[in-house]
Amino acid sequence: MITVNARATFSPEGPFKLTEIERRELQPHDVLIEIKYAGICHSDIHTARGEWGPVQYPLVPGHEIAGIVAQVGAAVTKHAVGDRVGVGCMVDSCGECPNCHKGEEQYCLNGMTGTYGATDKYGHYTQGGYSTHIVVTEEFVVRIPDSLPLDAAAPLLCAGITTYSPLRHWGAAPGKRVAVVGLGGLGHMAVKLAHAMGAEVTVLSQSLKKKKTA
Ligand SMILES: [Zn+2]
Numbered sequence: 001m002i003t004v005n006a007r008a009t010f011s012p013e014g015p016f017k018l019t020e021i022e023r024r025e026l027q028p029h030d031v032l033i034e035i036k037y038a039g040i041c042h043s044d045i046h047t048a049r050g051e052w053g054p055v056q057y058p059l060v061p062g063h064e065i066a067g068i069v070a071q072v073g074a075a076v077t078k079h080a081v082g083d084r085v086g087v088g089c090m091v092d093s094c095g096e097c098p099n100c101h102k103g104e105e106q107y108c109l110n111g112m113t114g115t116y117g118a119t120d121k122y123g124h125y126t127q128g129g130y131s132t133h134i135v136v137t138e139e140f141v142v143r144i145p146d147s148l149p150l151d152a153a154a155p156l157l158c159a160g161i162t163t164y165s166p167l168r169h170w171g172a173a174p175g176k177r178v179a180v181v182g183l184g185g186l187g188h189m190a191v192k193l194a195h196a197m198g199a200e201v202t203v204l205s206q207s208l209k210k211k212k213t214a
């Protein structure tokens with residue numbers, strides 16, 4: 001096992017404390033990532049507080065991970081040492097069911113493996129990005145373009161894809177109108193993405209306080 005530093009919470013009420021966690025030794029298709037940034041998603045807070053059901057503590061949240069490849073397994077072809085990469089909210093799936101074959105691993109019929117708070121196929125409890133390093137199979141590691149700063153890229157791995165996916169699904173484009181409910185962490189990304197896709201974008205909000213920002 002590889003011992004790495006992390007920030008974990010030890011109870012639903014608990015503050016985060018520095019601790020050490022274990023990552024698995026690199027398997028042939030694994031990538032070791034030196035984490036440079038991890039976004040704080042509200043799901044992290046819900047999970048850390050046990051608001052979405054029982055949690056095994058200590059828990060290291062973080063599923064908006066951006067960093068640099070530090071080491072690769074013997075059979076890795078998609079990534080190389082030094083690559084700028086990211087990891088989102090899944091770190092594995094069966095790879096064999098119809099949904100995995102369609103590239104919709106989030107709907108894996110055998111259950112995808114969450115980046116933290118899940119049991120992976122090795123029987124280990126997964127721990128997330130509030131740590132110095134993570135080991136992830138190469139299929140679930142994405143390349144971050146050189147033009148994108150790593151700190152700005154991290155939130156795209158959850159907040160970004162959450163808004164990008166429905167915009168793509170419903171074909172946001174010139175001539176289309178998009179309404180975004182609320183200009184928060186996800187909402188402001190939806191505005192930027194829908195605008196970049198060429199749609200006419202309207203923000204719906206309870207007051208006009210954020211009009212200028214929108
Ligand atoms: Zn999230």
Ligand SMILES: [Zn+2]
Nearest residue numbers: 094097100108
């Ligand atoms: Zn599957």
